[in-house]
Amino acid sequence: MSVRRVVFDAVGTLIFARPDVATAYHSIGRRHGSRLSREQIAANFRKAFREAENRDRTGEGSCRTSEAAEEDRWRRIVADVLPDVSSHEECFAELFEHFGLTESWACFEEVQLALDQLRIRGFELAIASNFDTRLHPVCDGLAPLAEIRQRVVSSEVGFRKPSRSFYDALLDEIGAAPDEVLMVGDDLENDVRGAESAGIRAVLIHRREGSPPAGVAFVKSLLELETVL
16 A cells, blocks of 8 residues: 555544533523523433434435535524524524534643654644634544644535545545555444545544543554555
C-alpha cells in the first residue's frame, strides 16, 4: 500500500460530548419545562438517533444533506427526545447552539499522542464527519485538532456517510487516490463499509460499552495501522 493520508471520523473517534448528550439534553430540557428523567431522555435519544440514521440511509434523498437539512434533522431529533418542553423551537435552538461550542466537547485523552505519532511518521491527517459547519469552530478550539485543516463535513459536500458520494467528495477534497487513504472511525456502517465502497481501506475503533477502555482501544487500533501501513 502507498497510504499517505489518515482520515478520522470526529464524534466518537476523536471527540466526545462533555457533559454527555443525555445529561446536556436533561439539563437544557428542564429549563424548558421537561420533567423526563435523564434515563428516559437517554433512551429517547438512542431511539430518535437510530431512526434518523435509518431515514438518512433509506429515504428518497439517500444520504443527501445540506446545512438546512442537518438543522431540520436535529430539530426533529430534539422534538422526539423532549416531547414535553414548553417551546420546542426555543429548546432546540439552545441545544443546537450548545453542541456548536468548543467547551461542549473534549478530545479522548490519547488523541494528541496518537496524532503526533502519525505526523512524525509523515502521514497527512484529515477529518471526515457527518456533522455540519459547527464542527469547524469546535475543532479550532481543541488543541489536538486545530492543526488539522482538511475537514470534510457532510453538510458542506451535500452527502452523509456512508454514501459513496461522500467518500468520492472526500477524495476530491484531499486530492488523493483511494489506495493512498486510510479511514479510521467508530461506526461500522458509516466509517468502514462506507469507505470500503469507495475503495478506501478502513480501521474500526472500538469505543462501545463492554469494549476495552478507550485509550487501550485507540492504541490497539494504531498498532493495527502499523501493520497496514
